[in-house]
Amino acid sequence: MKIYVAQQNYHIGNFTLNRDKIIQAVEDGRKAGADLIVFSELSVCGYPPRDFLEFEDFMQQIEKTIHEIAQHSHGMGILVGAPTPNPQPEGKDLLNSALLLYNGKVQGIVSKSLLPNYDVFDEYRYFEPAYSWNCIEFMGKKLAITICEDIWNLGDNPLYRVCPMDELMKQKPDLMINLSASPFDYDHDEDRKEVIRLNVKKYKLPMIYCNAVGAQTEIVFDGGSLVCADNAVIAAEMKYFEEDYLLVDTGNLAGKGDTADATSHHLMTADMRVAKTDDPDTIIAYLTKENNIAQVKEALVLGIRDYFSKMGFTKAILGSSGGIDSAVVLTLAVEALGKDNVTAVLMPSGFSSNHSVDDAVALSQQLGNPYHIVPIQPVYEAILGTLDPLFAGTAFGLAEENIQSRSRGNILMAIANKFGHVLLNTSNKSELATGYGTLYGDMAGGLSVIGDLYKTQVYALAQYLNRPKEIIPGNILTKAPSAELRPNQKDSDSLPDYDVLDRILYLYIERRKDLADIIAAGFDEALVKRALKLVNASEYKRNQFCPIIRVSTKAFGVGRRFPIVAKYLS
């Protein structure tokens, strides 16, 4: 059987676009001689549709779109993902399904059994799991069709009580097909290959794994769809971070003899999904590993590009401070949107050092993007003057620092509103974690580009962007980080060195280590207490922050949910 794997970038709720994209692939597959075309999870509506699923009309649009796609299935199978009504009266109203369309009709439906409900996933909010399992026969072959998470239940501490492939094996299938919407993080590609090989080794069947690609607000789907022969050798790996198509002859995947040695022999455990090191001495090396940073760069560029194109925007604006964070965001935005579409605004104050403007100008000259210099001193002084009746006699402090930051926010938003830009935020994960930022000031923006990268990772990304040729001026990489909101201020006046802080934060946020564990790992007790308290007490700030392009196993935002009013380590 010839299978055409379609790795596509959908737009949630944009049924016309998704339908046309799917039908185009069907016609391309037909020309290429395919018998069956495979699409990714919830391809018809895009993943994740969230509470749109509670609207009957949304479900009717899905049904209508499936019907339109089915018109193109004469003599050829189309396997698409979509929510379908739960035929049972009990339980949630919907199932997360794969539908086999053939000769104009729905020939078979299978539904997802293992519904992820952790991190960014909320599938139990909408879907009832499948409680029965059937292979679908197509062209004389029995297809064991699963959806994403369904193949991730292996090992000694499963998150779920059933194993769908074990059930499907009772019907002696010939081939495994998995429809996924599996989000990127900088470790996930290796996990994914491993779990597919482990499934193939266990069931001794080839597998075709079709993933989505493209960013949906904060979640980036990285593609990398896979074809695995029955000896557990990856026969084909599709492109990452872009659409891709592949014709596979299943005859070449079966009967390959002995199972290849997969790279690891351990069974899959729940912990495989989270990053790999708890050793404090190797965390920085792990966080800044070149291969990961290279993938992160691709993910962020795609994240920016898809946010703008899917929201219908073309132009970005950002505050360019001469610091490393805004330099990296500006460089990525120029790659994603084109240099003419990214405006940098340099907003020096009386506390800005000379090099701040010079470095920011040099960067924009290097990138070729438009920039404006808009000093904030008159605005800052007007606000201080206005508040003088209230503030007279008080010392310069946090309020005055924040006034500067919010004056910049106001100026940026005014230009954005006037000329139709979207403000890109430049906060990093170390700042967001510790609350080292000003609400409505430097925390303003429509999309956070590097909010899931610790400061040490921002440096590593800057160095990566400067290869093979220097784009970000060397001075930006070497000077000490500073918010420049008071004379001679340095980040290190308020925060521990990032090399120490980022390791503590990583252990707490990504690895969910407790206070005592982190202290036991060799960090100063007072410092760890202070860092964790800052994280917990800053929840109210992050709660008002924009979406962050997710690249780690635990990003702030939709995948990390803490009560604001709480008293724990705070």
Place this chain on the structure above:
Amino acid sequence: MKIYVAQQNYHIGNFTLNRDKIIQAVEDGRKAGADLIVFSELSVCGYPPRDFLEFEDFMQQIEKTIHEIAQHSHGMGILVGAPTPNPQPEGKDLLNSALLLYNGKVQGIVSKSLLPNYDVFDEYRYFEPAYSWNCIEFMGKKLAITICEDIWNLGDNPLYRVCPMDELMKQKPDLMINLSASPFDYDHDEDRKEVIRLNVKKYKLPMIYCNAVGAQTEIVFDGGSLVCADNAVIAAEMKYFEEDYLLVDTGNLAGKGDTADATSHHLMTADMRVAKTDDPDTIIAYLTKENNIAQVKEALVLGIRDYFSKMGFTKAILGSSGGIDSAVVLTLAVEALGKDNVTAVLMPSGFSSNHSVDDAVALSQQLGNPYHIVPIQPVYEAILGTLDPLFAGTAFGLAEENIQSRSRGNILMAIANKFGHVLLNTSNKSELATGYGTLYGDMAGGLSVIGDLYKTQVYALAQYLNRPKEIIPGNILTKAPSAELRPNQKDSDSLPDYDVLDRILYLYIERRKDLADIIAAGFDEALVKRALKLVNASEYKRNQFCPIIRVSTKAFGVGRRFPIVAKYLS
């Protein structure tokens, strides 16, 4: 058996406070002659603990606290709610449990079967449901103990596949006890009484229902714990919106003879939880029903008070515009925090009418709270002057309107930062729904007080607050709503009349009606399309908004989750 029902206000993660509160009630119950003390769902850690449950130390603190409470159980039963480890290797690591402590030990554990995972609830994120059911014997009686949602599965379209009370009935219990953390909305108290009566009618057993009280950020628990005799008569109803304690002799609840006629004879359906009218002619009457508005007022006052006390703040600040929204918020805040703790800031611009300042001054004089008049014209002009090189030649527009709003936001936050206030937000639900507000301007603030009330409800609440004596000046209630950001501006320049808009919004947001349904209900097609498009296209703004005290069946925020990057009705 004598049972002491303890309806308490917990603080998430504040184990010392929760423990001391629970032990105090135990000792009070002991003095009153109780055999058993009943607390609410997850009383030990507070509800909802969210991702704190992923930390081992958090679970250890819970275990330690349970142990400390158990030391007070000599000769007396204590029934507390807490997460417990799932003894099975498969599935989520935790169960949502009730523990019977007696003579210093855990004598029995039962766990929740029906895990709500809709609206504000995410219980599948943390908990595995119970798959087996056992009554707990205590003092010769068999107790059928359930947790919150467990008793809500009645009727013809159940959300779940099991009915825990049906299972428990197989062991012939003597009494039903339910531990709840059931959030307030302005219909929920009637639903709750109804479901308890329906359970009692079905199982012919008395029920003791212990609910939590107090606000946890956006979610308000309203108390109102209930005791129901086996004839389905409510024998006792505990206080709403405050802590309360009650000693019940179960001997007085059983053998009451014929089942009383419950107010309704229909079975409970999933739809009972959502509000009651789809008739466009009765929506406004429903939304502004005096009994509901009275409860809403109590919920908002408690919501403000608990946010401040649990966050460790005492002082609030807000922008007082002379409009109805800020007048209502100011009045509620003064009741919640005391007049000396609420500072109003009046920030007229060149576009403000004279009455704006006069009305706001009159209100603060009436309430007796401190206020400042801080004109924004110098700040506004400084920003315009600074931007003149970029804006020269462009017409006055949205950018200039937003500059004014954000100047006010900047001034309010500066005063808040300087003097340690928390900024109360004054946006209403009609504005938040349609995006009629300025990010970082009037959308700024730490807590939204009336963000779950449509404008028509804000008026009804203002009228309610003015009884028996006028607090909010009559002119504030009668003048046309205006943002006063351009000459002679009225809300009605940009938005439909609130009487029409609010009904469309209610049908879309609370009732999840589709475009076609709302048009079919008799509203103008173009208007409905525009309103729904505004709602969907404003998701990115609401995503950066502060927590909203939830009083309806569908508030913006954690209980309503939509993709930002989507194209559906937008």
